[in-house]
Amino acid sequence: MKYYFSERLNRIRVGLYTNSDGEVLCSRLMKCDKQHPEYPIDVTHISGTNRECDDYNIYYLNRHSVLKAIDNLVEMIEQSHPMLSVIRLVV
Numbered sequence: 520m521k522y523y524f525s526e527r528l529n530r531i532r533v534g535l536y537t538n539s540d541g542e543v544l545c546s547r548l549m550k551c552d553k554q555h556p557e558y559p560i561d562v563t564h565i566s567g568t569n570r571e572c573d574d575y576n577i578y579y580l581n582r583h584s585v586l587k588a589i590d591n592l593v594e595m596i597e598q599s600h601p602m603l604s605v606i607r608l609v610v
Contacts, residue, residue, distance in 0.1 A: 528565070553578065
């Protein structure tokens, strides 16, 4: 029988999970810290507590805000100094 991931999570939530549910969940565990360069930041995360969820959401928003700010800064510099965009492409 094919189960959807949300159904598996719901069974785990209420304590009625199967061995298959546990195996699937364990197969999707992240094996690296969120600071690791290969950490997939844009995938769905499951947290055990509201605090863990809040911490991750703050981390995610801060990271994306910083990256967006850097992109905006680079764009502003390139617009005011067109030669820099040529140099950047060469590097």
